[in-house]
Amino acid sequence: MIEKRITEFINEHHVLTLAVSHNNIPYCANCFYIFSDEDNMLIFTSDKDTRHISDTKNNKNVAGSIVLETKQVGKIQGIQFNGEIIELEGDLLKKANRKYLKKYPYAILAKTNMWGVKLNYIKMTDNRLGFGKKLIWEQK
8 A cells, every 4th residue: 555645645736747768768748647546556548649658559667757846945745656557448447537537527528548557666755754755665
């Protein structure tokens, strides 16, 4: 189970940066997301033709971050994560779609696919707990 302080931070935000790599060429994209704590998964929508999704066809390992933008050093918070991207299907897709549309109802107009990042590592920096304080979670 991911530590509560980490999941609270993830749930307080709505945009992640997703990093992918194809032929050793990195690429980043920003995506609106929801978090499924029961699945340890970040969920977002995107077209299959986008570069960040196309690049995962041969390399499903991704990394990313979610950050609080602030100039006050004592309030700096953010996470970096690693995981594996999957296209959602079946019951998981239905559950995720309901939750996603509840948070982003306008997304019903988009004809996109739903994706998940199955998290296997999170490092959270939270300067409110002390300068440079890190919280680590790893999937065992």
